Amino acid sequence: MKKSLIDIENLSFQYDYTQVLKNISFRVEEGDFLALLGPNGSGKSTLLKIILGLLKPMTGEIKLFGEPSATFKHREWIGYVSQKSNAFNSGFPATVQEVVKSGLTKKLGLFKRPGRDAKEKVLEALKAVGMEAFMNRNIGELSGGQQQRVFIARALVSEPRLLILDEPTVGIDHENVQSFYDMLVKLNREQGITMILVTHDVDTVSNRISHVACLNQTIHFHGYKNEFDTISQDALEAWYGHSVRKIH
Amino acid sequence: MIEAIFNYEFLQNAFFSGILIGILAPLLGVFIVVRRLSLIADALSHVTLAGIAGSLYLSQSVPALAMLNPIYLGILASVSGSILIERLRRLYKHYEELAIPIIMSGGIGISAIFISLASGFSTDLMSYLFGSVSAVSRQDLWVVVGIAVVVIIFLLLFFKELFVLSFDEEYAKASGLPARWIHLLFMIVTALVIAASMRIVGILLVSSLMTLPVAAAMRLAKGFKQTIIYSIVFGEAAVLIGLVSAFYLDLAPGGTIVVTSIFILLLVILAKKVVFKMAAKQEEVAQ
Numbered sequence: 326m327k328k329s330l331i332d333i334e335n336l337s338f339q340y341d342y343t344q345v346l347k348n349i350s351f352r353v354e355e356g357d358f359l360a361l362l363g364p365n366g367s368g369k370s371t372l373l374k375i376i377l378g379l380l381k382p383m384t385g386e387i388k389l390f391g392e393p394s395a396t397f398k399h400r401e402w403i404g405y406v407s408q409k410s411n412a413f414n415s416g417f418p419a420t421v422q423e424v425v426k427s428g429l430t431k432k433l434g435l436f437k438r439p440g441r442d443a444k445e446k447v448l449e450a451l452k453a454v455g456m457e458a459f460m461n462r463n464i465g466e467l468s469g470g471q472q473q474r475v476f477i478a479r480a481l482v483s484e485p486r487l488l489i490l491d492e493p494t495v496g497i498d499h500e501n502v503q504s505f506y507d508m509l510v511k512l513n514r515e516q517g518i519t520m521i522l523v524t525h526d527v528d529t530v531s532n533r534i535s536h537v538a539c540l541n542q543t544i545h546f547h548g549y550k551n552e553f554d555t556i557s558q559d560a561l562e563a564w565y566g567h568s569v570r571k572i573h
Numbered sequence: 574m575i576e577a578i579f580n581y582e583f584l585q586n587a588f589f590s591g592i593l594i595g596i597l598a599p600l601l602g603v604f605i606v607v608r609r610l611s612l613i614a615d616a617l618s619h620v621t622l623a624g625i626a627g628s629l630y631l632s633q634s635v636p637a638l639a640m641l642n643p644i645y646l647g648i649l650a651s652v653s654g655s656i657l658i659e660r661l662r663r664l665y666k667h668y669e670e671l672a673i674p675i676i677m678s679g680g681i682g683i684s685a686i687f688i689s690l691a692s693g694f695s696t697d698l699m700s701y702l703f704g705s706v707s708a709v710s711r712q713d714l715w716v717v718v719g720i721a722v723v724v725i726i727f728l729l730l731f732f733k734e735l736f737v738l739s740f741d742e743e744y745a746k747a748s749g750l751p752a753r754w755i756h757l758l759f760m761i762v763t764a765l766v767i768a769a770s771m772r773i774v775g776i777l778l779v780s781s782l783m784t785l786p787v788a789a790a791m792r793l794a795k796g797f798k799q800t801i802i803y804s805i806v807f808g809e810a811a812v813l814i815g816l817v818s819a820f821y822l823d824l825a826p827g828g829t830i831v832v833t834s835i836f837i838l839l840l841v842i843l844a845k846k847v848v849f850k851m852a853a854k855q856e857e858v859a860q
Contacts, residue, residue, distance in 0.1 A: 377747040378746075378747070378749065379746055398749075401748060405744060405747045407743060407744065413741045414607070416791075417607055418607065418791050418794055418795075418796065418797055418799075418800040419736075419796055419797045420797070422796075423736070423797050424740065427733065428748075430734060430736075430745075430748065430750065431750060435730070435731075435734070436730050438733065439733065461796075463796065
């Protein structure tokens, strides 16, 4: 059996009086490429934040790499790439190289400074996303798509085993979205990095992923991509409460 | 002037403190500016004033405390202010900036009360407001040295964490860094530097020494490390030129240092514009 990286049992969460997540249970195994689908306000970002330890669940249990999330010490195993729009101040005076190097912070631990091998790791991560030529540019000078690649490199540099991406292609033009996803597939297949991708681009990702989870307060479906393809249009609409376009 | 420094202890105190502050204030200032906390520095300096005014009043009314150096109560007020600001920011999560006017007006209000209790402005108080070349004591210098050591150790230990926190707070938290603690320590260190700087630049102008050199540096630098280096160079230049001119023209150094910083900033903005225009022209010629 493949190793389970995320185990969620009966998880619920509410903000003040609004129930956001209800009785969520699902697991993600090593090597999966999971697309997390759901309409706006379905709780996708909240679920990610709980997995990342930014929010605490009200009830339920969450295990990361087999350990309870609250005592999980290896956050560097989980890489995170957020939506570009809220990620950072684009006037920040930092070079691409400095940004990627900052991805090593947790791995190095407190009081340790990055040494010479850090530079090599940074270069390697930048090569993996095809951005090594930009390493001395200021991050604010790059286009949205290039910035997202740099943020992936920042996540890769600590050699994560799981990469969580929250709508990483928002604000990136269509052509670049294709090559962006191709890069994720490559990382998944060649380096064996497990992927959780929150997205709206169902059409673009559908032939690249292995698993699908449909979320709207609760998990309506979680399984292999080919099982997802057999779900009827009516069922999808019932889960989401409005029309959904399904692509094969 | 150099001869005078060898001869007069008060000048040595002012210059050595000035050199240290010229490094410390812009160094922390880079983090303050990129994190958009410039106004917090201003609020903290006004809280420091409350401590100074309180101490001056105590020295006047309690004979046993006549020799109390106001810098200690200043530091105490500044550090408590920084912790209070953090408390308030957490309390008003959706209105974080509210903490600034609350703390700032609190600081000025308390200062006003102590100043009137101590029956108005004295020359001593003026030297705290706008800085002084002659009023820095040996004890003040040692306090500045102590604070410099604390700040340097703090930055050596937490530089990379502070960078991540400044660049992308959510990412820092998601990677499991103790973001809250590092931020609180940073605020306390900032409070210390503000208290240390006030002897030279004065309470009302401390925040400008933390922000103006950084503003100039950001126009020129590539990357974060370069921004820090340029900021320190500009900050140090402003302090030294400001102190020397304050000494010769008999002016408050806070004024001369800040005016020099503004001058450097304008020069940098202008120089960059000229270089841009020249580059554009060269391109035109090449085409």
